Amino acid sequence: MQIRLSLAVAAGAFAGKLSRLARRGRGVIISGRVTLAIDPDALRKLARNRLVVLVSGTNGKTTTSHLLAAAFATGGRVAANRSGANMPDGLVAALSRDRQAPVAVLEVDEPHLPQVVDAVDPAAVVLLNLSRDQLDRVGEVHRLEARLRRALAGPPTTLVVANADDVLVTSAAWDAPRTLWVGAGAPWDQDGRICPRCAEPVRWYDGSWSCTCGLSRPVAGWALDEDKVLTPDDRRLPLDLALPGRANRANAVMALATACALGVDAEAALAAIGDVAEVNGRYRTVDRRGRAVRLLLAKNPAGFAETLTLLDDLPGPVVVAVNSREADGRDVSWLWDVPFERLRGRHLVACGDRADEVATRLLYAEVDHHTVADPRRALDGLRPGPAVLVANYTAFRDAARALDRAA
Amino acid sequence: MPPDSAVRIGVLFPDILGTYGDNGNAVVLERRLRWRGLATQIERIGVDDPVPAECDVYVIGGGEDQAQVLAADRLRSNPALSRAVDRGAVVLAVCAGLQVLGRWFAGPRGERYEGLGLLDVTTVARRRRIVGDITVLPDPALLPDALTGFENHQGATTLGRDARPLGTVLQGTGNGAGRAVDGAVQRRVLGSYLHGPVLARNPALADLLLEWVTGAPLPALHVPDGRKA
Numbered sequence: 183m184q185i186r187l188s189l190a191v192a193a194g195a196f197a198g199k200l201s202r203l204a205r206r207g208r209g210v211i212i213s214g215r216v217t218l219a220i221d222p223d224a225l226r227k228l229a230r231n232r233l234v235v236l237v238s239g240t241n242g243k244t245t246t247s248h249l250l251a252a253a254f255a256t257g258g259r260v261a262a263n264r265s266g267a268n269m270p271d272g273l274v275a276a277l278s279r280d281r282q283a284p285v286a287v288l289e290v291d292e293p294h295l296p297q298v299v300d301a302v303d304p305a306a307v308v309l310l311n312l313s314r315d316q317l318d319r320v321g322e323v324h325r326l327e328a329r330l331r332r333a334l335a336g337p338p339t340t341l342v343v344a345n346a347d348d349v350l351v352t353s354a355a356w357d358a359p360r361t362l363w364v365g366a367g368a369p370w371d372q373d374g375r376i377c378p379r380c381a382e383p384v385r386w387y388d389g390s391w392s393c394t395c396g397l398s399r400p401v402a403g404w405a406l407d408e409d410k411v412l413t414p415d416d417r418r419l420p421l422d423l424a425l426p427g428r429a430n431r432a433n434a435v436m437a438l439a440t441a442c443a444l445g446v447d448a449e450a451a452l453a454a455i456g457d458v459a460e461v462n463g464r465y466r467t468v469d470r471r472g473r474a475v476r477l478l479l480a481k482n483p484a485g486f487a488e489t490l491t492l493l494d495d496l497p498g499p500v501v502v503a504v505n506s507r508e509a510d511g512r513d514v515s516w517l518w519d520v521p522f523e524r525l526r527g528r529h530l531v532a533c534g535d536r537a538d539e540v541a542t543r544l545l546y547a548e549v550d551h552h553t554v555a556d557p558r559r560a561l562d563g564l565r566p567g568p569a570v571l572v573a574n575y576t577a578f579r580d581a582a583r584a585l586d587r588a589a
Numbered sequence: 590m591p592p593d594s595a596v597r598i599g600v601l602f603p604d605i606l607g608t609y610g611d612n613g614n615a616v617v618l619e620r621r622l623r624w625r626g627l628a629t630q631i632e633r634i635g636v637d638d639p640v641p642a643e644c645d646v647y648v649i650g651g652g653e654d655q656a657q658v659l660a661a662d663r664l665r666s667n668p669a670l671s672r673a674v675d676r677g678a679v680v681l682a683v684c685a686g687l688q689v690l691g692r693w694f695a696g697p698r699g700e701r702y703e704g705l706g707l708l709d710v711t712t713v714a715r716r717r718r719i720v721g722d723i724t725v726l727p728d729p730a731l732l733p734d735a736l737t738g739f740e741n742h743q744g745a746t747t748l749g750r751d752a753r754p755l756g757t758v759l760q761g762t763g764n765g766a767g768r769a770v771d772g773a774v775q776r777r778v779l780g781s782y783l784h785g786p787v788l789a790r791n792p793a794l795a796d797l798l799l800e801w802v803t804g805a806p807l808p809a810l811h812v813p814d815g816r817k818a
Contacts, residue, residue: 314608318720318741322608324653375604375636381655383605383636483610512721513739515785518610542789545812546613546620 187227190220191278198275210263214271217278225270228277229302232261234286235440236298238330239310239351240323241485243268243289245425245461246310246433251287252458253441253451259283266462269294270301293320296333299340306341307334308440310366310433312350313373314519315482316511323350327378330354343440345432346402349374349384353397364439365405365412366432370484372519404439411435411452419452424459426495429488463582470558470585472566475501477585479578481510483519489572490524498568500525502544503534503557503577510575514539522547531560534577557581558588595628596802599644601670601686602636602660609741611650611683613786617795618646624810627803636660642669644678645802651684651742651784654697661689664705674707679801680778683787684742687773687780688712691746708773708780709749715765718743723761723783725771727794728753735759736791738783746782748773755781777801 198213206212217224235254237247244266251262261283263276268291277286290298292312299307309330314323327350334342335357344355347368355361368374377384380395392398403414409431411419419438421431434455441451460466464479476496480489493500506512514536522543530551532540537555544551554560557571558581573581600615615631622629634640636659647670652660664670674680680690688694691710693701699714718741725736736756745766748754754764755772763771763782772781779798781787788795796807 317609318739322653324655372604372607376656376659378655381659383659513609513741513785515610515613515739518613518616518786518789519607539790543613543786546616546789548620 184227186221187224190217190224191228191281193217193220194275194278208265210265210267210275211271213278214267214273214275217274218271224274225277225298225301228274228281229286232284232286233444234288234302234304235306235308235444236295236302236304237287237289237308237310238292238295239308239345240292240313240315240482241488242310242429242433242436245430245464246308246437247287247289248461249434249437249455249458250308250440252454253437253446254285254287256450256454257446258285261286263288264462270298273298292326292330296329299333299337303337304340305444306343306440308343308436309334309345309351309355310436311345311348311368311370311484312354313370313482313484314516315484317516318513319508319511323373324376324378327354331357334358341443343436343443345436346400347389349391349397350378352400353378356397361400362404362439362443363400363402364436365402366435367406367428369428370487372483404435406431406435411438413448419448421452422456424457425461425465427488427492429485464578468585470561470569470588473561473564474568475561475585476568476570477578477582478570478572479575480572481574483516486520486572490521493525493528493570493572496568496570498570499529499531499564501531501533501557501560501564501569501571502540503560503571503573503581504537504540505535505574505577505580507535507576510577517543522549525549531563533557533560534573558584595630596622596646597641597644598629598631599641599647600631600633601640601647601649602656602663603633603650604635605656606652606660606685607650608652609650609684609739609785611648611686611785614648614650614681614683614788614795617786617788617792618648618799621792621795621799621810624812625808636663640664640667640669642672644673646679646681646798647673649680649682649686649689651686653685657685657689657694658696658702660685661694661702661704664689665703671705671707674776674778677777679798680707681788681798682708682778682780684782684784687782688744688746690778690780691773692749694744707778708775709751710746710773710780711749712744712746713766715743715745719762719765721761723763723771724759725756725761725763725781725783726759727756728774731755731774732793732797734793736783736787736794738781738785738787738790740782740784742782742784744782746773751775755779
């Protein structure tokens, strides 16, 4: 059996190399696909005898897994799918690349989580949040919650680290044999108004919530309190992050709680988490002919709402680029759930394949804007100085590559 | 509608229905009135709030199965919406909203739930979900040009004698039962499977509903940034 796996991994690595030589990308997904084609059980075999942590949820997967990998790296080697390829082929590629690392931190696409949990017997599953996202690809979020609930109720030794402030996450983790509840906050509550278990309205009061059926906010061992972390032993640790914004403080407390529960020293983990300044090219600033452009990714209403709060501290015009390719979801109705009205008084540029639909949304939000389909050309049309690019998945990827090539 | 009073736009249960950005439809109606200098106000009616019978337009969006059953339950226990429709109020209902306003709809396991009967339609579940772009040529008595949208639903909706379809499906599925039509129109209640911000994509449909409300043709619209709208 091991021979088959070795052959599969070698063939996958070769395919990845060919793909890179042909300049068809980083070759991660093709290498994982080839490995899985030769050994369909490769994921299970590659995960065996390692401590595996899975990170899933609608927003923050990539960032949280980078933070967790940094925390675990204080104690040794870590295998991780850092480029964000988070379906089984991407996970296989990440585990194949580093067969010696005793720890693996893997972000997992949420519809694939049940299958991956079953294959890798994880030490922990981190469930950050659940909200509407790519509804034509992922499906509706209450159905997803029901699937995750069944998957997490199974494995007896897996620790489920769950955000107690998120109704759907709590419901998904409620039946798990071992849970660690973290109060990471959940400002987007539009998908937590109706109980996923009994269909009655959820009651919200003073930052807590409950339902008549008994589902209620669990008492959290770890919690985020502005820029401090409350620990289970009643300490208040300062959260000093290089990454901006409330959402990243939430990601950090989830990562910290998980790392500590699995034996990493809290101070060391906190320092490592604080040093992470860039995640897969996100949050960094690039120069575009005299314009300092901050690159932000936002893919769905909850993620966009958090990103809009970041803009308060980032001056200059905002370029919003939205595509609707396979990986983005084809339906852009979600633009109407994004509170663009917040940006009144600021100038925006509508970009991407769906520039017209962004422009229509901005028109009705009464936000001053103009339209330029190509984000790079949009940036070139701005006065020198600071600017922000907010883009969804493929729009971000393409714009970031184009800016790097030009630099 | 008295000439000098504000148009009241009631959004029904935005807390539980509105999965696909459907709440944008109320924003579109409100802005298109205001840009024409007409007074208007949006009232968001939560699932536990009493439903007012006095709004001029009601919009109701889409949602998942549980939300839909809860919405139907709340609306049936309160005659306000039916009373409003009887006196001529306009209703836009998309996706789950369309099904709730029908005579009955089937849940995911085939069980039947009673609807409001404001549209003479009944809905059962299809085996496969319909996801994708949709184009509908509306009944020419309503509008001249094609409507575009996105659909994501599992309903198969059959029209009874009292409801007319909104239009013929050119691309996509629509009601998904019998003839290739989408939606239902009865009195001033208009339902469709074009989900989410259908009025933003189809401003002529928004203006048709507003003409039903005001009872007169609307003046041409000059939008703030000069774009065609």
